[in-house]
Amino acid sequence: MQQMSGACGGYPNVSIALLHHPVYDKNRQVVHTAVTNLDIHDIARSARTFGLSRYYLVTPIPGQQELAGRILRHWQEGWGATYNPKRKAALELVRVADSLDDVLAEMEVRFGRPAKLVTTGARIHPRNVTFGRLTELMGVREQPYLIVFGTGWGLTEEVFDRADMVLEPIKGPGEYNHLSVRSAAAIIMDRLFGVR
């Protein structure tokens, strides 16, 4: 069992994953989406700010994994590491993975027990857990958690079916709710781990 040090008061038991597959496209077809530079940077910076353990970038496509690897190396070993050490500190959290199964298997080895899988989405779901309740649960540091975000038009039903918990959607004052995954991930991390 990895030591849960939490030197800076963070959440060493919580990781996040961005799924590029399986997700829906606009017409509810299951697709692979492309890795984008800003999804890597923005979400890594949020994960570091909110004290999380790892940020898994999930795509089974070798060319996409190679692209992600090049971006990460630039900021961790290349010119970028010296130019912007703060960016390096954020990108150190990122791991590229083939599939959600691989992430969960890696976490089980790392923590000595299976992670609870938490999905996110823009719709109400029968198994919704509130932000407040999930923060409470995650306070028990012995239990690892993986919070999963979907690219494209969101996670497939298959992923929701596997989830231990489905996080309640973010709500603004009106009906419109079409945040980017970068914004939604930032807000969700702030609601769960932000200090007020």
Added chain:
Amino acid sequence: MQQMSGACGGYPNVSIALLHHPVYDKNRQVVHTAVTNLDIHDIARSARTFGLSRYYLVTPIPGQQELAGRILRHWQEGWGATYNPKRKAALELVRVADSLDDVLAEMEVRFGRPAKLVTTGARIHPRNVTFGRLTELMGVREQPYLIVFGTGWGLTEEVFDRADMVLEPIKGPGEYNHLSVRSAAAIIMDRLFGVR
């Protein structure tokens, strides 16, 4: 005085601005930063989700204004408007402006009184107002507000000096605090206007 309808329970008295000038670079030089596609999209989608009035994109550089205009037209009039009407609804909030002065002048004409200027940044400031207090203040719909975000390494001291209020920084559990402006803007809007 424009009617404050707020048909969907939003904040018709609150607008935001993203400044591409005057902002600091890494070495605290005052610079113009480049307009980026995702700053436009992500922040517009957040502003629409949280029921705000307008999103001003501020740059004095004609070529940059032209670029922003092309992106906006694509999604409002071009192929994009049909492909993704939700995106159109978000980008309808966007206005391109030459300067912060121009934005404040336009708002004064629109609302019949000067807007209160609220700046944002990652550091503690002597004139910090809390998120809770600012939400309360903004509940008075007769008073217009402009919340300003900086690109690059943040708004210059000159902009902070002009502010009526400086919003308290976002805090995670540790010392690291290097969110992207897209993530910071999303979190700030959620803390001020999100429904829980």
